Amino acid sequence: MKLYQKIMALIFGILTGCGLFCGWLLGTNYEKRQMLRAAEAEVRSFESARYAVEWMYQTEPGAGGTAGEGGFRRLMERMFRQKLFDGCIWIAGGEVLCDSSLYAVSWEGNWREEGRFQETEWVLEQGGGEYWVVIGSALPWLGEDNYLFSVQEVTEVHRETAEFVRQFTLIWFLFVAAASLLGAAAAKLVLKPMGILMRAAGEISRGNYGVRAKVGRRDEIGRLAAAFNLMAEQVESRVRELTLAGEEKERLLGSLAHEMRTPMTVVLGYSDTLLNMKLGEREQRQAIRGIYEQAGYLQRLSAKLMELTALHQNESISMEAQSMEAVLEQVVPMAESRWPDRRFCLETEQDFTLCGDRDLLVSLFVNLLDNGAEASAPGQEIRVTVREEEVLIRDSGKGMTEEALRKICEPFYRAEKSGKEGIGLGLAICEQIVCLHRGKLRFESRAGEGTTVTVSF
Amino acid sequence: MVENRILIVEDNPAISELLEMNFSVAGYRTDHCPDGEEALALLAEDGEFDLALVDIMLPGKDGFALLPFFKERGIPVIFLTAKDDVMSKVRGLKGGAEDYIVKPFEVLELLVRVEKVLGRTGRLQKILTVRDVEIFQESRTVMRGGEEIRLKPLEYDLLVLLARNKNVTFSRERLLREVWGDLYIGETRTVDVHIGQLRKKLGVPGLIQTIPKIGYRLEERG
Incomplete structure (x- = not known):
């Protein structure tokens, strides 16, 4: 069941229920009041009739005797016949003396013993769909056991009420139907953007992440759409990120497989040779050394790779405030001991503190100084400058071609004829470290003129 | 050479x-x-x-x-x-x-x-020399000490393969494949028989070595 249908059913149900209850309450009350009014009117005319009887009795000459006798009774009979007292019954001593009503008196019930109708009283009687007001009163001046009754039909009052209720119900149902339809239409209109949202969500779930829900509204649904779009954007950028990361990982894996091929070839080749060829002492030693060296290379490769993946996972990194000068003062002596024939020069224009991991920063600058030293000839100077939010590392070594500049940060890229020790992951690791510190690594170089590395945070 | x-x-x-x-x-x-x-x-x-x-x-x-x-x-x-x-x-x-x-x-x-x-490409050495055995590939003859050693074609091919790859151990399967050809379906015992014949005819002790569990190789040095 659709939402607008539910809303329609709900409106219909509530309004119908309310209408039935209100109608019943209203109808009952109205009928009661109308009956009361009718009865009061009848009582008033009954009272005047009773008064007329009393007046006639008092003024009739020769009356005064016992009730139901003589001239008064004849007078009354005349009066009744001439319809002066319409619908009235005179009962005395247990029998009907005069009757101008259309109804027969039923003697069931013991109202005489109960002492009712001593004062003027009225009751509502009903039967066969008809209603009557029965008014009765004792006539004490005529003696005991004299009663005057009046029976008046009030079915009309009831019918009118019923008609009123019927009309009310009809109008109410028309109103309810209209309200339900209008409500459903309104709900449908309000819910229309839901369809747009639903289609957009469907598109996204099918992998079409660029889709946005266009709902030109400012109400809750508009806000929902905005939130939905924001979510879609997040999902899109996250998916893009993951795809890129996956591609990068794949590339890394591909180059790793390629990178392992050479040492594997050597290890397999030498062991193959050792197994299948008759070798002299010298050759045997060469083969074993070859295997040993290449296994060592593989081991270094895996260690570096672990370092790189650990950086990717961002684990066990403690970010603390570090003085850049202090970090470099630790790094430069390390580089000097590794490269005793190069000159390292540290100058601080402006020291700055950085929130970072000391070990990683040290490893970053050791790596960069190493690269600088390798590119330089013995005796050449490698200059490290600390500036505002920047560290410059300048060497005047052999520099790089533009093509090499583009590739240096790719995993496993090695400059031509660089020492066979290198794995080709150094700068990839450096870049990852700088990235972790929200910095940028920039290289400027020209072949033969040296290289400047700028690390800006 | x-x-x-x-x-x-x-x-x-x-x-x-x-x-x-x-x-x-x-x-x-x-x-x-x-x-x-x-x-x-x-x-x-x-x-x-x-x-x-x-x-x-x-x-x-x-x-x-x-x-x-x-x-x-x-x-x-x-x-x-x-x-x-x-x-x-x-x-x-x-x-x-x-x-x-x-x-x-x-x-x-x-x-x-x-x-x-x-x-x-026709660049193989024309004459192979192992110790005092000479193999003339053009005439497919084998000489030792000025005397010709008469070999059957398969024995000759076997000797050439081993002599071309001195000090290299060949498995029996490999020899079978290289000398008899890919299509030959036979037992590795065949190789053993031919190696035995070759050893007997050449008469140079220790020239063709048996490498346990692997196969054979021709050793230049004694």
Whole structure:
């Protein structure tokens, strides 16, 4: 069941229920009041009739005797016949003396013993769909056991009420139907953007992440759409990120497989040779050394790779405030001991503190100084400058071609004829470290003129 | 005796050392260049090579670029590379390389394929000498101490294969495949029988060694 249908059913149900209850309450009350009014009117005319009887009795000459006798009774009979007292019954001593009503008196019930109708009283009687007001009163001046009754039909009052209720119900149902339809239409209109949202969500779930829900509204649904779009954007950028990361990982894996091929070839080749060829002492030693060296290379490769993946996972990194000068003062002596024939020069224009991991920063600058030293000839100077939010590392070594500049940060890229020790992951690791510190690594170089590395945070 | 000369163009020193060692143990003379430019310089200086083993990814000129220079001098080329994609293979072989071997390779297979290429291009040594045994390949005769040793064709092929790859151990299966051919379905016992005949006819003790659980090899030194 659709939402607008539910809303329609709900409106219909509530309004119908309310209408039935209100109608019943209203109808009952109205009928009661109308009956009361009718009865009061009848009582008033009954009272005047009773008064007329009393007046006639008092003024009739020769009356005064016992009730139901003589001239008064004849007078009354005349009066009744001439319809002066319409619908009235005179009962005395247990029998009907005069009757101008259309109804027969039923003697069931013991109202005489109960002492009712001593004062003027009225009751509502009903039967066969008809209603009557029965008014009765004792006539004490005529003696005991004299009663005057009046029976008046009030079915009309009831019918009118019923008609009123019927009309009310009809109008109410028309109103309810209209309200339900209008409500459903309104709900449908309000819910229309839901369809747009639903289609957009469907598109996204099918992998079409660029889709946005266009709902030109400012109400809750508009806000929902905005939130939905924001979510879609997040999902899109996250998916893009993951795809890129996956591609990068794949590339890394591909180059790793390629990178392992050479040492594997050597290890397999030498062991193959050792197994299948008759070798002299010298050759045997060469083969074993070859295997040993290449296994060592593989081991270094895996260690570096672990370092790189650990950086990717961002684990066990403690970010603390570090003085850049202090970090470099630790790094430069390390580089000097590794490269005793190069000159390292540290100058601080402006020291700055950085929130970072000391070990990683040290490893970053050791790596960069190493690269600088390798590119330089013995005796050449490698200059490290600390500036505002920047560290410059300048060497005047052999520099790089533009093509090499583009590739240096790719995993496993090695400059031509660089020492066979290198794995080709150094700068990839450096870049990852700088990235972790929200910095940028920039290289400027020209072949033969040296290289400047700028690390800006 | 003039040995076959092989030029190895390979930038990775570990691999070129491995290759040089294997070829020299198997009885070849080798030269080595770490990049394309040096290879060209060496060719210009002394182009007398019987075969070149060339890596494709080289600093400077790559292997594909070197190919025409070798062809110009009639030197057959075998590519030895880590590039195992089909496009590179097609490019290499269409460009005129004699063979294309992907790293990591099996040393024995490399030796056999080099020999096949040398045989195909008619560059094999005409006369093989092992100790005092001489093998004249053109006339398919074997001499020892001035006397001819009469060998059956299969015995002769077996001896040539072993003598071409001195100090290299061949498994019985390998021998069966190389000498009898891929289509031959037989037992490795056949190899043992022929080796026995060959030993008896040559009469040089310790020339053909049995390597337990593997196979046989011909040893130059006693």
